[in-house]
Amino acid sequence: MKKDNVELWDSRELGASEDHVGAVSLDFNIEIDDSLGLQAISIRLQKDLLKNLKSIASYYDVGYQPMIRDLLNRFADSEIKKILRDQLRKIEKERQSRPQDTTAPVDEFMSDMQKRA
Template sequence: MSNAKKIPGTVEAWEQGDLGEDEAHAVVAPDESAALDRALGLQAVSIRLQKSLISDFKFLAEEHGMGYQPLMREALRRFAEAEMKRLAVKYANERRRGAAAQGDSKPKRPKAA
């Protein structure tokens, strides 16, 4: 029979640290962040930003109920997507102008192979 003192599993025992804070029972959780990053297609980057910009993102993120880093990721994704669309329209318009300058009113579609 054990002489160990049994501590009741009450809320107070947990909050006071009588339970849950004994290093003998602590186990380091496996680091699964690399697998999660791979699964989500994420890559860590290092970037220097003005403190005021980070503060602005932290404020905005709180207003949106999310962390500031996911908000930054979303803002960058939206910007890149909008720029890619803008460039696609720009190049399509240039192509149309080039075709019109050569006497064609409409660009010709490539023939199917």
């Protein structure tokens, strides 16, 4: 029984020989980065940290650079949400300290924002 292409790629029977290796042009590389919204950066990390990150990525069978991108995206999303919640609390405190000259639409909007935070 012949394996399907996915299994052949996963087992490295397809695509792993030197016959299938080639360098892409700088322009094509830039085009790929642009289409994915990526930008190369340089960062210095402690050797032990990098070793640990690579070990974690290996355990989950993913590349360490995509894993670090995911880690940073999750951290950034979490921090942005925290900042927005803090700002919303500040706005709410300011609102409570003013005279209660408000309208229903504004109260509903603020209530909705608090529920989303």
